[in-house]
Amino acid sequence: MENVTLNNGVIMPKLGLGTFKAEDGESCYNATLEALKIGYRLIDTxxxxxxxxxxxxxxxDxxxxxxxxxxxxxxxPKQIGYKSAKINLEQSLERLQTTYVDLYLIHWPSNNYLVNLHTWQAFEELYKEGKVRAIGVSNFQIHHLNNLLSSCIIKPMVNQxxxxxxxxxxxxxxxxxxxxICLESYGPFAKGMVFTDQTLIDMAKKYHKSVSNIVxxxxxxxxxxxxxxxxxKERIKSNFEVFDFxxxxxxxxxxxELNxxxxxxxxxxxxxFAKEEYEI
Ligand SMILES: NC(=O)c1ccc[n+]([C@@H]2O[C@H](COP(=O)([O-])OP(=O)(O)OC[C@H]3O[C@@H](n4cnc5c(N)ncnc54)[C@H](OP(=O)(O)O)[C@@H]3O)[C@@H](O)[C@H]2O)c1
Structure with missing residues (x-):
């Protein structure tokens, strides 16, 4: 397993299991269990x-x-805000049956910078209280970050x-x-487009790997x-076979150059999801 060290010294695995659209119940349960059995140590929810x-x-289990x-x-996203950030984290901890999460992200920025900043202040407090080992953002563009960085006390550690x-x-x-700030990718398979890309197919053949492994x-x-x-099950396993090349x-x-x-x-x-109206 390869890791990154976040700007607060916390070590984060570089490969994890995504779970967007992994249906609650047996499907998501079995996928998570399988991933942990194989050696995944990062779960993104x-x-x-x-x-x-x-x-x-x-x-x-x-x-x-x-x-x-x-x-x-x-x-x-619709719960972005200072108070709701704190309430929502407690609810997530309860569902996850844990006393802390390793990384808590603002899922989507608001177009109202003040909403982002107030939410971030709650994140900073949750971090200081030890309820989250690292804090970060998701879907933030450079302008959202520039604004946040000009007023925050603790810098985000990740942007997904x-x-x-x-x-x-x-x-x-x-x-x-x-x-x-560490960069994290979502949607690596470009909604399935990568699997029919001839450049990727040829490269996969060259390395005796799958297209997913190359990406x-x-x-x-x-x-x-x-x-x-x-x-x-088979894909969870094969997607993890990236540490031998x-x-x-x-x-x-x-x-x-495919960009x-x-x-x-x-x-x-x-x-x-951008919430612009907000009561402090
Ligand atoms: N922060 C955000 O706003 C945001 C947005 C989107 C996603 N995410 C996170 O990023 C993760 C990854 O993104 P994503 O789920 O949207 O897309 P993705 O990981 O690029 O693609 C997932 C799709 O690819 C299929 N797949 C997986 N491995 C494959 C393989 N080896 N061969 C062929 N097909 C394969 C999966 O099918 P099966 O599951 O049926 O095998 C699923 O349909 C999410 O699960 C979520 O955790 C975050």
Whole structure:
């Protein structure tokens, strides 16, 4: 397993299991249990995925010590705000059957910077209280971050954004590197587009690996945290088989050149979850 060290010294695995659309109940429970059996130690969930309970149950039943598992969860976008951040974290902890999470993220920014800042102040307090080992954001663009960084006391440790070969997020990656904020990818398989891409298929053949392995390896080599989602036993296993090879510089360049600046998920600057009205 490869890790990154966050700007507060906390160590986070670079590869984890994504769980968006992993249905609460047996599907998500079995996927989490299987992943932990294989060696995954990072599980990415969110209040909005509605599956924290299954994940909590799988972690309890896995026999893996809690402190060996890195759990990320996120504040429900429509609940962004100072008070609700605190209430929502307590509810997530209860569903996850744990006393702390390893990383708590603001799931989506508000277009109202003040809402982001007040929410962040609650995150800073939760961090100081030890209820979260690290705090971060998701779907934040450079302008959201610039604003937050100008007023926060504790810098975010992670920013989780859409990132795949067709949206390589180079400018954001450079910005985050300068600020010592780790970049985490979501949607690495570009809604399935990668699996029919001839460049990726050819490269997978060359390395005797799968397309998914090539995409995940490309991210890891850019020092990006990768969280491919699957509820399929064989895929959970094969997606993890990325620690026995590396990509050459030339092949990294070929993959970098697939970038189209193409967003396939919701645009963070124009998202339906942005809450702008807010009572302190
Ligand atoms: N912060 C945010 O706003 C945000 C937004 C989206 C996602 N995320 C996080 O990022 C994670 C990953 O993103 P995502 O779930 O949207 O997309 P993804 O991981 O790129 O793709 C998941 C899809 O690919 C399939 N798949 C997985 N491995 C495969 C393989 N080896 N071969 C063929 N198909 C494969 C899965 O099918 P099966 O499950 O049926 O096997 C599923 O349909 C999420 O689960 C979530 O934790 C965060």
């Amino acid at each position: 969110a209040m909005g995925y509605g599956n924290e309970e299954s994940i909590g149950r799988a972690i309890k 896995s026999g893996v010590k809690r402190e060996e598992i890195f759990i990320t969860t996120k504040l429900y 954004v859409e990132l795949h070969p067709y949206l390589s997020q180079e400018p954001l990656a450079r910005f985050l590197a300068l600020e010592d 995940v390896r490309w991210g890891l080599e850019r020092n990006i945290i990768m969280i491919p989602k699957s509820v399929t 590396t990509l050459t510089k030339e092949d990294m360049k070929i993959l970098d 189209l600046g193409k967003r396939l998920y919701t645009d963070p600057d124009n998202n339906p």
